[in-house]
Amino acid sequence: MIDSTGQLSTLSMVLSSLLLMVGLFFFIAGSIGMLRFPDSFSRLHAVTKADSLGLGSIVAGLMFYGELWQNLLLLLIWLLVLASGSVSCQLLARFAKTQQDKT
Amino acid sequence: MILQQGGSIFIRYSALSGVFALCWAALTGGRGWWFFLPLCLLLLLWCYWAKLSLPPVRFKAVPGFLLFFSRQLILGAWDVAWRALAPSPRLAPQWQPYAISLAQPASQRLLASMVSLLPGTCAVNIETGQPDVLLLHVLDGDANWRSGVAALEQQLTLLLCDEPVHGQVP
Structure with a gap:
């Protein structure tokens, strides 16, 4: 993807920019969902799903600039965030439901 | 033995x-x-x-599972982004029970974690019983969320060796 002069090809740059923009879109949509959705549970949907894909897209966009080892590391970080995001969403929802049932 | x-x-x-x-x-x-x-x-x-370990998987089912999960992840994020950005968000949040057919507690926990990345669903708790029930928060109760969860459950059945496929003994 990077040529001998250390520059990205035009196609790689376009694809990378596109993926970064898609990631940004999902982050913004997730943040707007956090503000607009009516209750804590619905807000959890917004932040978990949109941000997971947003980060994945940004990681994919950054992969054009890195070497193999760095790209594998980025992928690992995304997978860890994906796993921790889905588990923490469930734990937060369980906590909120317990609090709701108490009141 | x-x-x-x-x-x-x-x-x-x-x-x-x-x-x-x-x-x-x-x-x-x-x-x-x-x-x-x-x-x-x-x-x-x-x-x-805590009896936690890496569950044994059927490697033949891995590509199909990854494709299915990637597709659902994109659909889930698109669904929530569309609802967040729509001029008047279409939301009808509800609590819904879902009867789990997966037999192993570890598989059920995996389902509960992954279901939160599917379109319109968020797992809250697993209530043990006959059958075990997954309590879900759904963004739109009128949407067809059940088929997505059932498809994920089927994919996990195909993926995990501990789960019997079509009546097989694990």
Whole structure:
């Protein structure tokens, strides 16, 4: 993807920019969902799903600039965030439901 | 038989410590092993005590599962983004029970974690009973969320060796 002069090809740059923009879109949509959705549970949907894909897209966009080892590391970080995001969403929802049932 | 079981447990926990070591090496650049070793031991003890281990998978089912999960992840994010950005968001949040057909507690926990990344669903709790029920928060009760959860459950049945496929004994 990077040529001998250390520059990205035009196609790689376009694809990378596109993926970064898609990631940004999902982050913004997730943040707007956090503000607009009516209750804590619905807000959890917004932040978990949109941000997971947003980060994945940004990681994919950054992969054009890195070497193999760095790209594998980025992928690992995304997978860890994906796993921790889905588990923490469930734990937060369980906590909120317990609090709701108490009141 | 006991030796065979012991060997299987040893292989599973060795694989688990291998995964921990790989993650540590990647995230720290191979530094701080003196801290990692006792931490890994504690993690393995906790996994043994809580009966957690890497579930054995059917490797033939892995590509299909990854494709399915990637598609659902994109659909889930698109669904929530569309609802967040629509001029008048279409939301009808509801609590819905879902009867789980997966038999193993570990598979059920995996389903509960993954379902939160599917379009319109968020798992809250697993209520044990006959059958076990997954309590879900759905963004739109009128949408067809049930088919997505059922499809994920079917994919997990195909993926995990501990789950019987079409009446087979695991």
